[in-house]
Every structure is written in C-alpha cells, then in structure tokens.
Amino acid sequence: MSLNKACAIAGVAESRLGVVPDSTVMTLQAEAMVAALAEAGLEKSDVDAVFSSGNWGRLPQLQVCEYLGIQPSYSDNTSVGGASFEFHLGHAAAAIQAELCKVAVILYGSTQRSRRERRIFEAHTDLGYQYEAPYGLPIPVGAYALAASRHMSQYGTTPEQLAELAVSTRSWAQLNPKAYRREPLTVDEVLASDMIASPLRRLDCCLVTDGGGCVVVVSPEIAKTLPKAPVWLLGQGESHSHAQISEMPDLTVTPAAQSGKRAFAMAGVTHSDLDVVEIYDSFTITVLLTLESLGFCKLGESGTFVSGGRTAPGGEFPLNTMGGGLSYCHPGQYGIFLLIEAVRQLRGECGDRQVANATLALASGTGGVLSSNSTVILGLE
Amino acid sequence: MAEELPDPDSAPYWEGIAAGELRYQRCAACDAAIFYPRSICPTCGTPEPAWHVSAGDGVVHACSIIHRAPPAHKDEAPYVVALVDLTEGFRMMSRIVDCDPDSVAVGQNVSVVYREDSDGTPAPYFVPSP
Structure with a gap:
C-alpha cells in the first residue's frame, strides 16, 4: 500500500x-x-x-x-x-x-x-533521564552540540560551515516579510556570537517565538x-530512534535515513527531481545531519554541501526558503511551518522568495534530540 | 536525586555507584551490553539481563563545553558533558572533570571517579587517563 x-x-x-x-x-x-x-x-x-x-x-x-x-x-x-x-x-x-x-x-x-x-524541555529526572540528569546537559541545545562535536571530529566539519548555513537561511528570511530576523548576517557575526554549548553558538540556534x-x-x-x-x-515516511541523546544509535545519522527512503520510494522521485527543500533547522547541525541522512550528499559531506552560498537565494539548492527556524519563526514545535512553506512554494505564492517553477517539494521534520523524523514529498498534479 | 528514585530498574545501578562500582547489564541471550538498565534486552527482547561491573575505562565519543547551563547548574559552568564509550561496549553520559575543559577532545581516554552531585547523591564522573 x-x-x-x-x-x-x-x-x-x-x-x-x-x-x-x-x-x-x-x-x-x-x-x-x-x-x-x-x-x-x-x-x-x-x-x-x-x-x-x-x-x-x-x-x-x-x-x-x-x-x-x-x-x-x-x-x-x-x-x-x-x-x-x-x-x-x-x-x-x-x-x-x-x-x-x-x-x-x-x-x-x-x-x-x-x-x-x-514545558517540553522542563528538566525530567526520572526513568531513562535519571542517568543524564546529574550532568547538566541543557536540552535541547546540549544534545545537538554533542552530535555536532561528533560530526566535526569524525568528518572535519567546521564552525564556518555551520555558520554558512545560518547566513544562507537569513538571506531567505530577508525576502520574507513575516520573518522575525531580517537584518543582514555574516559568517563572522555567527562565529562571534556567544558560545552556548560548544561547538554551537547563539546564532547556530533557532529562534524562540x-x-x-x-x-x-x-x-x-x-x-x-x-x-x-x-x-x-506523493510520499511520506516516519521513524524515531531514541528519546535521549545518549541512546542515539549513531550521532551522525538521524531517523531521516529511514523515513526519507520510504518517502522517496513512495513518491517515485529522486533527489534531483526536487525543486525546493524545507528541512527542520532547530540548530544549524540539524540541517547538515538531515541532508546526509536523506541522501542529498554522502555521510560527512554536508559541510561542503552547504558551503559557497549553495542553499541561499540564487543558489542551486533552495533550502528553508521562508527563513527557517533560525530566522523566520520557531514556536517550539516548528514542523508545521515546513509544510506551510512547501505548499506555498508549489502554488507560486511566495513573492520575492519564490523558487521559479517549483512543482516538487520535500519537507523533513526533526523532533526531540534528533529523535524523530518524518519526511514528506509534495507535488502539483 | 529525585524523590521517586531509585526505581526497580535503577536500584542495582545506584547501589553500585554508592559502593564505588559502575554496574551495567549484559544480555544472556545475545551478549549485547545494555545501558541504561532495563528489564528487557533492547536488542533481542530477552527479559532480565544480568548485572555486571564495568572496569570504568572508556573513550570520549562526543563532548560539549556547556557555557549556558540549566538553572540548577548555573554556578558550575563552564563544564564538559560527554558521551563516554566504555570498554565493555556501552555508552553513557557523564562529565569530564579535574581538567581544563578546553583540553577535552573526542577520542580522549577517561576513567571513572565517583563524586557527589549537588544534592549529595554520588554519581559517576570521568577524568582523563593515559
């Protein structure tokens, strides 16, 4: 079925x-x-x-x-x-x-x-969380920082590459009148923002709106x-692999690997068929890991993939075209906004940020601490 | 430690910590090392995994220096939270202590020590080892 x-x-x-x-x-x-x-x-x-x-x-x-x-x-x-x-x-x-x-x-x-x-991230200290609670990992940012630490160590991904994703996303937000943060942003500004949980800085983190x-x-x-x-x-897949970060099977591979495979197979399309991609950006690292797990690039290559303004307006890979959770809005559980933007892009309603002739879109939501993912592929008739 | 703890799954673990032992479980059927403690093997589903004692030696799998700490830990920042891969084949979260936070890196060898957390409960921490 x-x-x-x-x-x-x-x-x-x-x-x-x-x-x-x-x-x-x-x-x-x-x-x-x-x-x-x-x-x-x-x-x-x-x-x-x-x-x-x-x-x-x-x-x-x-x-x-x-x-x-x-x-x-x-x-x-x-x-x-x-x-x-x-x-x-x-x-x-x-x-x-x-x-x-x-x-x-x-x-x-x-x-x-x-x-x-x-309340979603109120400190939980019972059941599985009792083995993490003594150590003061701020949730969610600390968990994503651990994944970023591992990805950097394993693949040589750099803070500059994470920053570039934040900058490209901001460039899209500048084209969206509804975006919360629309002032210009540079890689240097991201790298100079306060360290929250290394290697993630303030501007690697989504908004709170x-x-x-x-x-x-x-x-x-x-x-x-x-x-x-x-x-x-046209296609949908879903999965979740863990609730707490110490239980994530591989810190560099998210459940998008499983959900994406089903979504693509169901839709009967391939990566190069897509016109626009909306990927949950709770943190910059979330996007890099999801790009890899969905198969847009090989494992370890997402840092290079997002470099050179590739995902910015005018780049070859239109990504998070409303400005993302990083710059448009992020009221806690942001995944519904990925669907809203994908639909508007397909209908051609996006004004200055419209991706020309978009007929096929992918939206990929991530929840928890890289815990859950569902990926959907949407299209016109 | 929260009032509802330890619970039936965790009691042997916390009793071990109080006695200076890092206990973990291993499945008698599939031999998987299991952490955190459970009543069932999450790999093969066999009930009642057996308890073992870890030597407490491991390697830092991932680490983060926490600068913006949760309210309960504000006075402790900056500190290093890490995921540690123990030699016996399980992974756990802890802190790397007794060192310059900037010196901790993925791949660092560490070994367990026991310290009391803010409410006086002993918990396992790790220090760099050769």
Whole structure:
C-alpha cells in the first residue's frame, strides 16, 4: 500500500508570529484554523478529523478540540516533537485512504516567547533521564552540540560551515516579510556570537517565538472541488530512534535515513527531481545531519554541501526558503511551518522568495534530540 | 536525586555507584551490553539481563563545553558533558572533570571517579587517563 495521492493539502495558514503577547495557544490555533479553512473554501463543520501536538496542557488534544468546538470522528495527538506535523500528514493520508475521515486539520500553537511555556524541555529526572540528569546537559541545545562535536571530529566539519548555513537561511528570511530576523548576517557575526554549548553558538540556534499554524488535508474527491489547486502528498515516511541523546544509535545519522527512503520510494522521485527543500533547522547541525541522512550528499559531506552560498537565494539548492527556524519563526514545535512553506512554494505564492517553477517539494521534520523524523514529498498534479 | 528514585530498574545501578562500582547489564541471550538498565534486552527482547561491573575505562565519543547551563547548574559552568564509550561496549553520559575543559577532545581516554552531585547523591564522573 502507498499513500501516494491519498490526500491533498487544500489550505495552509500561520497565525500571527513572533511576539504575540495578546494571545494564548488557543487563540493562535483558532486564528490559523480560520484562515486555513477560508483559504481551502471549507467550513469548520466540514472538519471531521483533528491532528495536533502541544506541550502546553494536560490533555491538549481534548482541550483544543473543545475550545474550537470540534467533535472529531478521527483524532490523533501523535506528539514526537517538532516533526509531529509531518507524521500527522502521513497519518491523515492513511485515515482518509481508509475512508475514516475526509477533511482533517493539523494544528499547532505556542506562546512560548510571551508566556515562557517551555514545558517540553522542563528538566525530567526520572526513568531513562535519571542517568543524564546529574550532568547538566541543557536540552535541547546540549544534545545537538554533542552530535555536532561528533560530526566535526569524525568528518572535519567546521564552525564556518555551520555558520554558512545560518547566513544562507537569513538571506531567505530577508525576502520574507513575516520573518522575525531580517537584518543582514555574516559568517563572522555567527562565529562571534556567544558560545552556548560548544561547538554551537547563539546564532547556530533557532529562534524562540510565539506562533501557530494550520494545514487542511482533504480527500482527493474533495480536493478537486476546492478553489486552490491541490498540493498532493506523493510520499511520506516516519521513524524515531531514541528519546535521549545518549541512546542515539549513531550521532551522525538521524531517523531521516529511514523515513526519507520510504518517502522517496513512495513518491517515485529522486533527489534531483526536487525543486525546493524545507528541512527542520532547530540548530544549524540539524540541517547538515538531515541532508546526509536523506541522501542529498554522502555521510560527512554536508559541510561542503552547504558551503559557497549553495542553499541561499540564487543558489542551486533552495533550502528553508521562508527563513527557517533560525530566522523566520520557531514556536517550539516548528514542523508545521515546513509544510506551510512547501505548499506555498508549489502554488507560486511566495513573492520575492519564490523558487521559479517549483512543482516538487520535500519537507523533513526533526523532533526531540534528533529523535524523530518524518519526511514528506509534495507535488502539483 | 529525585524523590521517586531509585526505581526497580535503577536500584542495582545506584547501589553500585554508592559502593564505588559502575554496574551495567549484559544480555544472556545475545551478549549485547545494555545501558541504561532495563528489564528487557533492547536488542533481542530477552527479559532480565544480568548485572555486571564495568572496569570504568572508556573513550570520549562526543563532548560539549556547556557555557549556558540549566538553572540548577548555573554556578558550575563552564563544564564538559560527554558521551563516554566504555570498554565493555556501552555508552553513557557523564562529565569530564579535574581538567581544563578546553583540553577535552573526542577520542580522549577517561576513567571513572565517583563524586557527589549537588544534592549529595554520588554519581559517576570521568577524568582523563593515559
């Protein structure tokens, strides 16, 4: 069985992003859902399935559905960190294919910037974490720093190469009016920013912002009746390998190796067919590792791959075209924004940052401490 | 250590640490070294792995100097958190102590020492070794 064209994305929207003090996680999700449904030409009463991931409540799936007034007949709160929404898209496709639902919303909202709701990484000291807790590794940055340390030692990857990714991503953000950080950035500025957990510096790390998003996923039959050209799910894969960094099987290979393989096979496309790529950039190293694990370059070669402005506007590999978690927004679990941007690129709605003639896009979410990955490939008819 | 600890999986480990022993498990069926302690082998699924004592010698697999520490460890920064590969074939997180943080590198040989953490519980740390 395959999920190829089992569903299409009919609407996408962000809520207000950045610093949104007059909001809650509920208002941001409501805002995004209203906008995404309007774009899709659908009503709230059409929604029969809800997918969400939140770290802000006791039973967040129940809370958000209650707030929005939705009693779904299919409900999925898969919560595996920032990659959750790519998992959700695959799960929604499977549910739609099985005729368990027809119109699904994928939801996310966070006010972690304004309200300091950062419970996701509250210090856990029980179960497996008790063996890490004494040592004071800041989570998540310290875990990604360990992976970066290993990659640098094993392959000679340099801080300059990580910095270059941050600079290229900023260049995209400069073309996106919604991006949080739009001032110019240089490699030297990244290398001069405060060391947080070596080798990662302040500007190797994603933003901390508020924000929400919604993606409306529909059955093929419904997709063909709606105002926007459908963006089809062509392939999806998912996996997770560990919860804590000391249990990661190989610090340089993420679960994208497994999920990417399935996504490409399902879509029936190869790397060179892709026009635009959106890869979760919680940290600069996240992108380098994911590029390798997805097979865009050989293991150990991602530092060279991202050098020379290759991923910047005008470069040969358009990557994180909205400015990424590094410069556009990062409200905790950022993966939904990868889907939103991929859809907009395929529809040709991206203005100054539009990748010309984009017909095939890949979005790859990573969650936890390089723990989970889901990769999706999206395309036009 | 948190109030709920040790738990049934971890009690032999923490008792070992208090006695100056670094205990780990090994699967009787597939011979995999197992850390952290579990009631089942994560490689082959065989229940009740046997306890063993590590010699406490290892190699730094990855390391990071923590400059911006979590609140509970603010006064301790900068310090080196590392993943250490023990000779017996398991990996664990620890700190590399009693040395200049900048001197610690991947591939460095280290050996275990026992120190009390901030709430007085002994925990395993590592120091550079020849």
